[in-house]
Amino acid sequence: MQAQRSRKANRFLSLPLSPLFLVKVVIAGILLIDGIFIFTRYFADKSDGLPTPAVNIVYPLFLIITVAGLLLGHFVCRQAGIVSSGIIFNTWLLLMLCGCPELYEWIQKSTDDSQPSSNGRSTAFFIWWFGCFVETILFCFADRRDEKDPAVEEHRISFLNHIFLWWFTKLPLIGYKRNLEVKDMFPLHEGNKCDALEALWDRYWVPTVEKYKKKRRDMLIEQSCQNIKSMGNGLHNGLKVSEKNALKPLPPSVLYNIFKMFKFEFITAMVIKVVADVISFLNPMLLSELLTNISDPNGKLWHGLMFGVLMFCVSELKSFMINHSMVILFRVGIKLQSTLTAAIYRKTLKLSNISRKNKSVGEIVNLMAIDVEKLQLTTAMCHNFVSTPVQITLSMIFLLRTLGLSALPGVFITSLYVPYTILTSQFLRDWMAIQMKLKDERTKMCNEILNGIRVIKLYAWEIPMLELVEKIRKKELTTLLKSSFVKMTVDIFNWSIPFLVALSSFATFVFTNPNNVLTPQIAFVSLALFNQLRFPMMLMGMLINHTVDAIVSNKRLKEFFVAEELEEDAVKRESLLVETIE
Numbered sequence: 001m002q003a004q005r006s007r008k009a010n011r012f013l014s015l016p017l018s019p020l021f022l023v024k025v026v027i028a029g030i031l032l033i034d035g036i037f038i039f040t041r042y043f044a045d046k047s048d049g050l051p052t053p054a055v056n057i058v059y060p061l062f063l064i065i066t067v068a069g070l071l072l073g074h075f076v077c078r079q080a081g082i083v084s085s086g087i088i089f090n091t092w093l094l095l096m097l098c099g100c101p102e103l104y105e106w107i108q109k110s111t112d113d114s115q116p117s118s119n120g121r122s123t124a125f126f127i128w129w130f131g132c133f134v135e136t137i138l139f140c141f142a143d144r145r146d147e148k149d150p151a152v153e154e155h156r157i158s159f160l161n162h163i164f165l166w167w168f169t170k171l172p173l174i175g176y177k178r179n180l181e182v183k184d185m186f187p188l189h190e191g192n193k194c195d196a197l198e199a200l201w202d203r204y205w206v207p208t209v210e211k212y213k214k215k216r217r218d219m220l221i222e223q224s225c226q227n228i229k230s231m232g233n234g235l236h237n238g239l240k241v242s243e244k245n246a247l248k249p250l251p252p253s254v255l256y257n258i259f260k261m262f263k264f265e266f267i268t269a270m271v272i273k274v275v276a277d278v279i280s281f282l283n284p285m286l287l288s289e290l291l292t293n294i295s296d297p298n299g300k301l302w303h304g305l306m307f308g309v310l311m312f313c314v315s316e317l318k319s320f321m322i323n324h325s326m327v328i329l330f331r332v333g334i335k336l337q338s339t340l341t342a343a344i345y346r347k348t349l350k351l352s353n354i355s356r357k358n359k360s361v362g363e364i365v366n367l368m369a370i371d372v373e374k375l376q377l378t379t380a381m382c383h384n385f386v387s388t389p390v391q392i393t394l395s396m397i398f399l400l401r402t403l404g405l406s407a408l409p410g411v412f413i414t415s416l417y418v419p420y421t422i423l424t425s426q427f428l429r430d431w432m433a434i435q436m437k438l439k440d441e442r443t444k445m446c447n448e449i450l451n452g453i454r455v456i457k458l459y460a461w462e463i464p465m466l467e468l469v470e471k472i473r474k475k476e477l478t479t480l481l482k483s484s485f486v487k488m489t490v491d492i493f494n495w496s497i498p499f500l501v502a503l504s505s506f507a508t509f510v511f512t513n514p515n516n517v518l519t520p521q522i523a524f525v526s527l528a529l530f531n532q533l534r535f536p537m538m539l540m541g542m543l544i545n546h547t548v549d550a551i552v553s554n555k556r557l558k559e560f561f562v563a564e565e566l567e568e569d570a571v572k573r574e575s576l577l578v579e580t581i582e
Contacts, residue, residue: 012080012081012082014078014081014146015077015078015143015144016146018143020138020144021074021143023138024139027131027134027135027138028135029071031128031132034131035063037124038060038121039057039063041120066091066095070091073085073088074088083155084139084157084158084159089136089139089140089158089160092135096129096132099125099129100129109122140158142158152186152189153187155189171184171185194339198339201257209561211252212562216249219249251558251559253558254557254561255375255554258339261339265328265329265331265332266329266332266382268328269329269383270382270383270386272322273383274386274387276322276387277318277387277391278394279314280314280315281394282314283314284525287307287528288525290304290307290311291520291524293307295521325383329379330380332379336372336375336376337373340372341372344557347561350566351564352563352567360447361447362442362447363440363443364560366436366439366443367557370439371552374553375550375557377546378549384536384539385547387536388540391533392414392533394532395530396410396533399411399530402525402526402529403505403509403522406509406516409501413497413500417493420490421490424490425547427482427486428486429548429551431479432483432552433555434479435480436552438476438479442469442473445469446469487541490541491538494540498531498537502527502530505526506523506526509522
């Protein structure tokens with residue numbers, strides 16, 4: 001029931017009919033009729049007996065199918081309660097932009113008297129392009145939602161508003177004028193509240209834990225039988241030893257269940273980030289074409305302007321896509337923090353006496369305050385686990401394409417980074433585990449000192465207790481110092497790799513062959529590719545640190561979540577019917 005309630009919380013009421021919705025539908029219907037007219041016009045103009053080119057049939061047919069799909073998608077969005085669709089908006093925008101060259105061609109034909117007249121087809125295309133332009137403007141605004149629909153502000157805005165985050169502007173403005181209050185905050189969507197997130201967590205975690213417990217019982221029974229057979233009549237002792245020293249299966253992973261909970265958000269953010277990284281490699285290609293046009297005496301001015309505008313558009317598009325993926329992952333990180341904090345608190349209330357003996361208050365507080373936060377920070381960077389190798393690989397491929405075999409020394413230097421990162425990550429993971437244990441021990445000791453502060457004051461044990469805490473703290477600082485030195489070497493290696501790759505590649509290119517000339521085109525394009533390589537290499541060190549933190553925190557959390565709980569059926573509660581004799 002809780003999972004069903006969580007799914008219903010993410011649904012919206014269907015949108016009411018509004019003038020904006022009707023105008024969008026009417027214009028789309030006009031464009032559909034216009035596309036059918038263009039399609040039939042080619043057959044009507046076929047009077048010379050020559051075969052009709054396939055493009056004259058496929059092109060208008062493609063327009064008809066596209067507009068029909070957009071019209072259908074608009075009705076589906078209304079039924080699903082979606083006020084603005086990014087797919088529909090981007091499709092109208094692409095239809096308008098891709099129609100600009102044809103619009104320019106039809107305008108030239110209309111003003112040129114030497115060209116044969118085709119008033120019907122030109123008028124039909126002018127109607128088509130103007131309709132696409134109007135639809136693009138209309139879809140910049142969101143449809144009106146029913147006032148009874150409890151949707152939050154973020155679900156009432158248009159796609160462009162969502163991309164530019166303009167809806168959030170009024171909150172910083174209020175904070176600039178005065179102190180923010182609770183009533184100034186945006187209402188929270190039902191799907192983001194702890195009740196819905198806990199239900200979603202139970203939906204994936206409870207079956208996983210049940211499988212773990214069943215596997216653990218089976219292993220315990222198997223080991224008990226082996227001990228019984230080997231000890232003969234020592235049945236009781238054999239059973240006790242098996243329970244104490246029984247091998248346990250690996251606990252289920254918390255990160256894997258979190259991924260299953262928010263898999264669509266993770267996959268969407270990763271795809272957007274990878275596409276943005278691939279798009280960013282268009283800039284070196286456009287730069288190469290721009291330099292070629294500049295060096296050509298017959299190069300046209302509008303070609304250079306076009307390449308410059310395209311480079312700007314590519315950079316802006318990449319920025320929007322990366323920001324959108326970051327917004328998705330930060331939202332998932334907040335959900336993760338709420339889910340795990342609530343799950344830890346609920347698990348704490350169910351711990352058995354044996355588990356409470358092994359789990360101190362300080363350790364539980366560290367799980368909520370530190371381990372959950374580390375997983376949240378790792379979530380915000382998880383898309384880089386896919387995009388960083390893609391960027392490095394594409395940079396090396398384009399460098400090989402630009403510099404030839406002279407880029408191989410750079411590839412070799414980059415490949416040295418892989419074993420180095422694997423080695424350092426192992427050291428960091430071990431030291432991080434030791435550091436967290438020391439932190440738990442220090443927190444536990446501080447809590448015990450605070451609880452027994454009267455006894456400590458009575459017997460004047462302040463100095464021994466202080467020395468005991470400082471001893472644990474020194475061990476913790478020693479571990480932190482070791483980790484910091486290793487992280488520093490990783491960062492130095494990350495910062496120096498792009499420079500070493502550029503130096504080795506350019507030196508090899510110039511000195512290996514006297515015919516190789518380092519022209520401005522080769523130099524600037526290669527530098528642009530080296531600049532593309534610099535960011536993922538610098539990011540690699542941060543990924544290693546966050547990965548180590550996530551592995552350690554995941555291990556601590558899953559051991560806590562599979563701890564023994566109180567048996568709810570240990571106490572039988574029966575209602576006794578007492579017959580009274582009057």
